[in-house]
Amino acid sequence: RKEVEQDPGPFNVPEGATVAFNCTYSNSASQSFFWYRQDCRKEPKLLMSVYSSGNEDGRFTAQLNRASQYISLLIRDSKLSDSATYLCVVTQPGRRALTFGSGTRLQVQP
């Protein structure tokens, strides 16, 4: 089983739609969780951290479910500019670097 698994997509949605991505992780002792955004042929950029209580940043909401070992990202009112690959990232005990999922590609269409 991969350490971090994501549905690769692509998710094709119309502008204004709400879309949700899930990501599962294998190590129940993982401590920190993040979502990064990566545009085509660019570097990943931090979108938001994921807190146990869930957190929101504008149109973006992240949630953590430790019992089921998954995190989610909800994007409301999708914009064309949201088109990108979204990377799920976790930390793992005994490993001193972030572990990245392969990413979920989102394509928002006019």
Added chain:
Amino acid sequence: DGGITQSPKYLFRKEGQNVTLSCEQNLNHDAMYWYRQDPGQGLRLIYYSQIVNDFQKGDIAEGYSVSREKKESFPLTVTSAQKNPTAFYLCASSIQVNTEAFFGQGTRLTV
């Protein structure tokens, strides 16, 4: 402007050559990392460094070497022993290990 600078942006290497990718940060971060990304795939960890004069192998260190003589700098050498070096190389830094990391713009290496 604070940030992470990688150079060059594009690099072409002949087989059998060693090449060095530069990574410099002025964020005063202790931890630095090198990742490799292949088309359509996630990031894989090559090497990381928690502090000056210390570095550790990641998941795919074979054929690569690094140094960390200064806090600001973490260069990566791709040696001729690396069999499939063509990839997108990303350098990152963080305040300390296992906190959110910030990336440079990457170097595309083609052999």
